[in-house]
Structure formats: C-alpha cells, structure tokens
Amino acid sequence: MTHATDREAIPEPQNPLGVDGIEFIEFATSRPQALGGVLETFGFRPIARHRSREVELYRQGTMNIIVNAQPADVPRTVMPTERPVISAFAVRVRDAQYAYRRAIELGAWEIPVRAQAMEINVPAIHGVGESLIYFVDRYDEFSIYDVDFRAIPTVDPHPPAVAGMHFFGIVQYVGPDRTADWTEFYSQLMGFTPLPRQVRFGIMPSGLLLESPCRKFFLQLIEPDESARFAAMDEHLQRVGLGTPDVTAAVASLEKRGVEFLATDRVHSSERGALTKPLLGGMMFELVKSTPPGGGEQ
Amino acid sequence: MIFRDIGMATASLVGSLETKLAAVRSAGFSQVMIAAADVVSHPGGTAAGVRAVRASGLEVTGVEALRDFEGLERQLHAYKVDVAKAMLEICADLGGRLLLVEASTSKHASADPAAIARDLAKLAVLAVPLGIRVAYKGQPWSRTARDFRQAADIVLRANVPNLGVAVDAFDVLASGVPLDDLDILDPDQTFLVQVSDYMWQEVRSAEEQAVTATHFRVFPGEGAHSEALSEFISRLDTNGYVGNYSFDVYNDDFLQMPPEVVSVRARRAAVWLAETVLRRALPVPNVERLRALRS
Numbered sequence: 001m002t003h004a005t006d007r008e009a010i011p012e013p014q015n016p017l018g019v020d021g022i023e024f025i026e027f028a029t030s031r032p033q034a035l036g037g038v039l040e041t042f043g044f045r046p047i048a049r050h051r052s053r054e055v056e057l058y059r060q061g062t063m064n065i066i067v068n069a070q071p072a073d074v075p076r077t078v079m080p081t082e083r084p085v086i087s088a089f090a091v092r093v094r095d096a097q098y099a100y101r102r103a104i105e106l107g108a109w110e111i112p113v114r115a116q117a118m119e120i121n122v123p124a125i126h127g128v129g130e131s132l133i134y135f136v137d138r139y140d141e142f143s144i145y146d147v148d149f150r151a152i153p154t155v156d157p158h159p160p161a162v163a164g165m166h167f168f169g170i171v172q173y174v175g176p177d178r179t180a181d182w183t184e185f186y187s188q189l190m191g192f193t194p195l196p197r198q199v200r201f202g203i204m205p206s207g208l209l210l211e212s213p214c215r216k217f218f219l220q221l222i223e224p225d226e227s228a229r230f231a232a233m234d235e236h237l238q239r240v241g242l243g244t245p246d247v248t249a250a251v252a253s254l255e256k257r258g259v260e261f262l263a264t265d266r267v268h269s270s271e272r273g274a275l276t277k278p279l280l281g282g283m284m285f286e287l288v289k290s291t292p293p294g295g296g297e298q
Numbered sequence: 299m300i301f302r303d304i305g306m307a308t309a310s311l312v313g314s315l316e317t318k319l320a321a322v323r324s325a326g327f328s329q330v331m332i333a334a335a336d337v338v339s340h341p342g343g344t345a346a347g348v349r350a351v352r353a354s355g356l357e358v359t360g361v362e363a364l365r366d367f368e369g370l371e372r373q374l375h376a377y378k379v380d381v382a383k384a385m386l387e388i389c390a391d392l393g394g395r396l397l398l399v400e401a402s403t404s405k406h407a408s409a410d411p412a413a414i415a416r417d418l419a420k421l422a423v424l425a426v427p428l429g430i431r432v433a434y435k436g437q438p439w440s441r442t443a444r445d446f447r448q449a450a451d452i453v454l455r456a457n458v459p460n461l462g463v464a465v466d467a468f469d470v471l472a473s474g475v476p477l478d479d480l481d482i483l484d485p486d487q488t489f490l491v492q493v494s495d496y497m498w499q500e501v502r503s504a505e506e507q508a509v510t511a512t513h514f515r516v517f518p519g520e521g522a523h524s525e526a527l528s529e530f531i532s533r534l535d536t537n538g539y540v541g542n543y544s545f546d547v548y549n550d551d552f553l554q555m556p557p558e559v560v561s562v563r564a565r566r567a568a569v570w571l572a573e574t575v576l577r578r579a580l581p582v583p584n585v586e587r588l589r590a591l592r593s
Binding site: 105106107108109126127128129175178180181182183184185188189233235 | 383419420421422423424426427429458459460
C-alpha cells in the first residue's frame with residue numbers, strides 16, 4: 001500500500017477555523033486573592049495585571065489562567081461570587097475575526113463589541129450558561145496580554161509547569177437529553193467531533209467526550225444522573241482537566257504543595273488520573289494522564 | 299393528573315395575562331402555551347409579564363410564534379434573527395423550553411429547501427445555549443412548508459438535534475392529508491402536537507381554511523371531526539410520541555366570553571382526550587420518564 005487512504009475515502013478531520021488549543025481559561029470570583037492562593041498551590045504564578053480592571057493573569061508552562069473579579073456588565077455573563085466559576089475559555093484560531101463572523105453566521109450569540117469583561121480586543125460568543133468563548137489569533141510572536149496587561153515586575157513571565165502539566169480539557173455539565181444539542185453546537189461552530197463511548201481518559205468516565213479539531217483538548221459533556229434528572233436545568237463549565245504524562249508524580253508534587261485529592265472507594269488517584277477535593281466552595285481540578293500536545297514542548 | 303401533558307394556550311383567552319393564567323390554572327391545567335405578545339404587552343412591561351407567568355406556577359409548554367423567519371436574505375434575514383433572539387430570550391426568561399416557528403408566508407421568502415434548512419439550523423444553534431428546542435410547523439398558506447410532511451423534510455435536511463416538527467391537527471384534518479402520512483414522523487423529532495377541531499364539515503378552499511384556522515376553531519370533542527381527531531391522536535401516540543399536546547384554539551366567540559368559562563370547555567376537552575382517546579386511567583408520568591421507559 002503506497003498511502004494509508006488509497007483504498008477508502010477517509011475524510012480529513014475538519015478544522016475550518018484552524019483551531020490550535022486553548023489560549024486561556026478564565027475564572028470569575030469576588031475573592032481573587034483566595035483563588036490566586038489556590039492556583040499557586042497548583043504551580044501557577046501571577047505574572048501580569050490588567051491595566052484598568054480587577055483582572056489578573058496566572059501562568060505555568062503553556063497554561064494561562066485569567067482571574068476576573070470585575071463585576072459583569074454584559075447580560076448573561078458571570079457575576080463574580082465568592083465561589084470561583086469557570087467564566088470563559090479562549091480558543092486559539094488562525095483568524096479570530098473570521099472564526100467569530102463564521103460562528104455568528106451559524107447561530108452563535110455575539111458579545112457586544114468592546115464590552116467584554118476584560119476589555120481586551122478579542123471577539124467572543126456566548127457559551128454554556130453564563131460563560132463565554134473567546135477566539136484568539138495572536139499567540140505566536142506577541143500576545144493579547146501585551147496590550148491590556150502590565151507585567152508584575154521581577155516575576156518570571158514563563159514559570160515552568162509542575163510535572164509537565166498542560167490543559168487537557170473542560171468538563172461541561174449539561175441538562176437531561178442535552179448532549180446531542182451541545183455536540184451539535186461545538187461541532188458546527190468549531191469542528192469538534194464526538195469520540196466513541198469506549199474511549200476514556202482519566203478516572204471520571206461519565207458522559208460524552210468531544211475532541212477539538214486540533215486534537216489538543218477535549219470537552220466532556222455530562223448529563224445529570226437518574227436521580228437528578230428532574231431538577232431544574234443547570235448547565236455550566238464544571239471543572240478544568242489538567243494533563244500530565246505522569247499522574248502519580250504530579251499528585252505527589254502537588255500534595256507536597258498542599259493540594260488535596262479525593263480518596264474514596266469510588267474516586268481515588270491512580271496512574272490514569274486524579275480529582276482534587278472541592279476547593280473554595282466547589283471548584284475542582286482533575287488530573288488526566290496525557291502527553292503534552294507536540295510531544296513535550298513547554 | 300391524567301392530562302398533565304395537555305395544555306391550553308393564552309391565545310385562546312381574552313383578558314389580562316394574569317386573568318388568563320388564573321383561568322388556565324383554575325381549570326386544572328398544569329401547563330400553558332404562551333403567546334409572546336401576551337408577555338410583552340403586559341402593562342407593567344415584559345419583566346412584569348415574565349413574573350406573572352413564573353408566579354402562576356404553570357409550566358410553560360412553549361412560546362408562540364416566530365413567523366416569516368426562514369428563507370430571507372441580507373438585511374431582512376438579519377432583522378428576523380434579531381426578532382428570533384428576542385423571542386428566545388423571552389422563552390428562556392419564562393422557563394420555557396420550546397419555541398414554535400410557523401412556516402413563512404412572506405412573499406420575500408425563498409422556497410429553496412437548502413436555504414430554509416440552513417436558516418432553521420441557525421435558529422436551532424441560537425437556541426442551544428438557552429436550552430430551547432425549535433418546533434417548525436407547516437402552514438397550508440406557507441411558501442416554505444405547507445404541512446408536516448414538508449416541515450419534516452426540511453427538519454431532516456437541517457439535521458440539528460434541537461430542531462423538530464410541530465403538527466397541528468387542524469391543518470392535517472382541514473387539508474385532507476392522509477393520516478397514514480403521520481407514520482413518516484420521527485417521534486423523537488416531533489416536539490409539539492397542537493390540537494383543535496372546527497365546526498364545518500368540510501373546508502372548501504385555502505382561503506376558507508385560513509379564515510377557519512384563525513377564527514372558528516373549537517376544542518377537541520366539540521367539533522365535527524371527533525372521530526378523525528381521535529384517529530390522529532391515537533396514531534401519534536402509537537408511533538411513540540411522548541411530547542405535549544397544546545390546545546391551539548382561535549375562536550372569535552371565545553374572545554367574547556369570560557376566560558374561566560372557556561377554560562372549563564378546555565378542561566372538558568382535556569378529559570375527553572385523555573380518557574376517551576388516549577384511554578388513560580392513571581396519572582401520566584412526565585416526558586423524561588416515558589422516554590426512559592421506552593428506551
């Protein structure tokens with residue numbers, strides 16, 4: 001056989017937007033210092049502050065986390081409360097304006113121009129619940145943070161990652177019978193594809209996994225279990241999954257830093273993954289065994 | 299309750315929104331289809347209209363109706379998208395999970411099925427973050443979908459999970475569509491069934507049908523087509539439909555009668571539908587439970 005696809009029509013994976021991983025994940029909270037303290041135990045370092053708003057940038061390795069304490073001024077976006085919630089994620093794309101216009105054309109809700117919580121000039125659409133999805137195309141030579149953020153002096157702007165950690169994905173809670181709707185949303189707007197039910201990562205196997213067209217991160221859609229199916233519909237981004245090539249080593253170094261992991265009969269750390277105890281009233285991180293995209297670049 | 303999946307529509311009643319809701323409630327219904335106009339025309343403003351619906355304790359079957367949406371181009375399309383977004387937001391504020399879309403009668407609408415499907419898919423994607431399903435209903439005088447068969451074709455073509463079909467019994471009976479054709483409907487993509495009867499034995503022309511549809515409908519069991527209506531409902535039920543039934547009754551006489559009198563007629567119709575047609579003796583589990591039982 002000269003070529004793997006000679007004999008069958010195997011469609012190319014769709015990546016119309018040139019999706020290329022997650023640029024940042026944003027948390028909203030009215031207690032940014034408490035969240036900052038938690039993030040530091042995970043190895044994130046504060047590296048920059050927004051010039052005019054109560055917004056901070058934390059980083060380790062390839063991961064950027066934005067902590068936003070600014071009250072929301074756009075309807076249907078997160079109003080910061082004490083419990084931190086995931087209020088946005090930013091997708092790297094080839095051309096942010098193109099990605100944004102195409103998403104709007106296909107039925108996304110636009111965020112009023114120039115009214116984004118962070119004031120960075122990044123187009124955004126409404127995501128699940130009150131969250132936003134940003135499109136970012138400046139992540140190579142210079143970054144979106146150069147304009148609106150001021151670096152914190154004497155801090156290493158590129159702190160190394162603990163145990164090779166990188167963004168693996170985001171878990172999204174969806175309402176009963178809503179998996180198909182959200183799968184359609186992410187596949188239409190960004191080219192995500194659902195993985196077969198038997199493909200699983202980590203130790204939390206519920207729901208359906210969607211793979212990004214760049215194959216660098218995942219969204220995991222989880223419906224309520226039977227007993228909760230008749231409660232009022234609540235949909236939101238529930239937790240961030242951090243990939244690491246060696247979960248056991250990562251758990252060991254994070255525990256040394258003060259992070260606590262769940263150790264129950266049903267959920268406990270293993271070489272496949274681990275789940276932190278709830279922090280600050282409900283926030284969680286999950287560790288998942290995974291090699292960083294690109295084979296270890298940091 | 300044996301008819302918890304059967305509801306009235308505010309459009310069938312006269313009076314303030316609060317009066318209508320109270321009449322629906324006092325007749326023993328647990329759900330109501332809300333005409334968007336009833337909410338936005340509330341004297342206290344839209345927010346007060348929303349509060350009234352929420353305070354009624356009634357479940358919202360859905361919001362009706364987005365009209366002349368699909369098949370438009372450029373600024374007309376953009377304008378209709380804004381209208382659609384406003385209706386979706388009202389629906390979400392009310393706690394509703396369904397927006398009824400009536401097939402376009404606009405002269406400006408393209409009849410190209412691909413364009414119509416694309417527009418409806420976009421509407422469905424707009425509805426996803428708000429947790430709303432879009433039910434597309436054919437209309438005999440529409441340019442884009444004249445009945446549920448054409449509506450189902452377009453829904454199939456659009457192929458978006460939260461876009462489905464609404465079927466109106468009146469349209470089926472009055473236009474003489476064979477009931478066998480109901481078998482083409484995928485029960486999982488059938489999101490709403492509207493039920494009403496009418497007094498005339500037959501409707502002779504499309505014009506007469508349009509007039510009858512908007513002025514002379516009556517509740518099921520009150521009209522001249524009880525047998526056909528029973529057959530219609532039984533078919534859908536046998537085919538696995540587990541969604542809601544809404545009384546879609548527009549009648550000029552009812553708009554001159556006290557709403558509580560009209561809603562008593564509606565209750566009689568609901569009992570007729572549940573006991574005589576669907577042969578129920580026991581309370582109905584809700585839709586999710588029915589679906590779970592079926593799968």
